[in-house]
Amino acid sequence: MTHKKPLTVTINGESYTREVEPRLLLSDFIRHEIGLTGTHVGCEHGVCGACTIRFDGDPVRSCIMLAVQADGHVLETVESLGTPDRLHPLQAAFHEAHGLQCGFCTPGFLMTLVPWLADHPEPTEAEIREAISGNLCRCTGYQHIVEAVRLAAEKMKQNGID
Amino acid sequence: MKPAPFDYHAPESLPEALALLEEHGFDSKLLAGGQSLIPVMNFRLAQPALLIDLNRIAALGGLEGTADGGLRIGAMVRQAALERSALIRERAPLIHETMPFIAHPQIRNRGTIGGSLAHADPAGELPVLTVALEARFRLERSGGSRLVDAVDFYQGLFTTALEPEEILTEIHISPLPPATGCAFSEQARRHGDYAQAGCAAVIGLHPDGRCRAARLVFLNVGDIPMVAREAAAMLVGDHLTSERIEAAVRHAADHEIAPNGDVHATAAYKQHLAFVLGKRTVQTAFARAQAAP
Numbered sequence: 001m002t003h004k005k006p007l008t009v010t011i012n013g014e015s016y017t018r019e020v021e022p023r024l025l026l027s028d029f030i031r032h033e034i035g036l037t038g039t040h041v042g043c044e045h046g047v048c049g050a051c052t053i054r055f056d057g058d059p060v061r062s063c064i065m066l067a068v069q070a071d072g073h074v075l076e077t078v079e080s081l082g083t084p085d086r087l088h089p090l091q092a093a094f095h096e097a098h099g100l101q102c103g104f105c106t107p108g109f110l111m112t113l114v115p116w117l118a119d120h121p122e123p124t125e126a127e128i129r130e131a132i133s134g135n136l137c138r139c140t141g142y143q144h145i146v147e148a149v150r151l152a153a154e155k156m157k158q159n160g161i162d
Numbered sequence: 163m164k165p166a167p168f169d170y171h172a173p174e175s176l177p178e179a180l181a182l183l184e185e186h187g188f189d190s191k192l193l194a195g196g197q198s199l200i201p202v203m204n205f206r207l208a209q210p211a212l213l214i215d216l217n218r219i220a221a222l223g224g225l226e227g228t229a230d231g232g233l234r235i236g237a238m239v240r241q242a243a244l245e246r247s248a249l250i251r252e253r254a255p256l257i258h259e260t261m262p263f264i265a266h267p268q269i270r271n272r273g274t275i276g277g278s279l280a281h282a283d284p285a286g287e288l289p290v291l292t293v294a295l296e297a298r299f300r301l302e303r304s305g306g307s308r309l310v311d312a313v314d315f316y317q318g319l320f321t322t323a324l325e326p327e328e329i330l331t332e333i334h335i336s337p338l339p340p341a342t343g344c345a346f347s348e349q350a351r352r353h354g355d356y357a358q359a360g361c362a363a364v365i366g367l368h369p370d371g372r373c374r375a376a377r378l379v380f381l382n383v384g385d386i387p388m389v390a391r392e393a394a395a396m397l398v399g400d401h402l403t404s405e406r407i408e409a410a411v412r413h414a415a416d417h418e419i420a421p422n423g424d425v426h427a428t429a430a431y432k433q434h435l436a437f438v439l440g441k442r443t444v445q446t447a448f449a450r451a452q453a454a455p
Contacts, residue, residue, distance in 0.1 A: 021167065022213065061272075064204070066170070134269065
């Protein structure tokens with residue numbers, strides 16, 4: 001009845017081929033099949049935004065997509081950004097401005113904001129708040145996240161995007 | 163929080179999808195953007211035996227202007243594409259204005275217009291807009307198709323005119339007549355959440371300034387997009403004044419909607435919202451009609 005389906009997907013520049021049950025969520029595929037656990041799973045029904053990844057460049061919620069839907073597509077997860085020694089400018093700004101406490105929601109914020117900042121190099125506070133409206137954070141009260149985004153925009157304008 | 167097992171097909175042509183649907187009917191579900199379907203499958207409120215994924219069917223995409231100045235929108239056009247489209251901004255400013263109210267950017271990157279229309283959530287913005295704009299939907303089945311007016315498409319809570327073997331394939335929107343203005347507003351507890359109430363209004367004027375046509379459609383104050391026909395009739399035929407608008411919207415809020423209370427808003431509060439938003443929306447649409455060519 002529920003035959004496994006083959007899929008080939010590019011994640012962070014690497015190609016992976018697997019056979020999965022159709023009901024496997026894309027978020028679980030990324031975490032359990034590929035082992036990229038930077039993508040976090042919060043609510044699992046498309047509300048909290050922690051599982052946000054880029055699907056063909058666009059931020060989407062991976063917990064309300066099926067792995068089989070990614071066949072032939074290009075994904076990016078938070079692991080595609082910086083390394084502990086060389087953070088992406090947005091990650092560095094989150095660090096500097098205290099844009100996180102527990103860090104659970106952070107990958108979703110980052111994957112939402114990286115493409116958004118490319119389109120909005122000089123965001124206003126209202127625009128930033130609108131951009132992060134689909135991501136929940138229970139620690140920061142958002143003030144420091146907004147500050148981090150503003151800081152990142154300034155730095156990326158000075159230095160260009162890494 | 164994981165879907166129950168199901169079988170999955172991702173056909174690459176419409177005839178193939180229609181054949182699958184004809185064979186499996188009620189046991190299957192069509193997967194468009196999945197932004198409502200996958201959550202309810204995660205909760206196991208929906209447990210289809212088969213998912214027919216429409217995302218690989220190129221014929222269901224496409225957003226074009228028609229020769230008469232209207233629009234043809236493929237059912238699988240993403241909400242984010244509508245939001246960014248210059249053609250939508252020019253030819254259906256009501257849709258352009260409303261897109262930012264629909265959920266969040268990540269949702270709009272996947273969500274489709276056809277999926278939202280066929281899902282028929284009473285809190286959905288796109289159903290209300292298509293009713294307000296008198297859009298028509300093409301419903302296809304193996305070997306045939308029919309056009310249905312948006313207003314006849316919505317039949318009840320999450321219930322539409324779609325037969326089990328039909329797919330909503332495209333949306334047709336006629337051009338707005340001259341001297342016509344549109345507006346939308348809604349109230350949600352947080353931006354992007356489901357609205358507690360909302361209203362779309364379309365107002366058309368005669369060359370002498372009298373109201374020629376009016377359409378008021380309310381969001382999430384009934385099982386379907388709620389069309390206030392009597393209120394519209396109270397506006398048509400005369401010059402619009404604040405008093406006249408207020409009286410018509412008062413009538414709509416008192417007699418032409420059927421809100422259900424919930425934990426966040428009583429029925430009376432939603433009725434109040436419908437009145438306040440309705441009045442504001444009609445006034446904005448009227449002002450835009452006066453300024454329109």
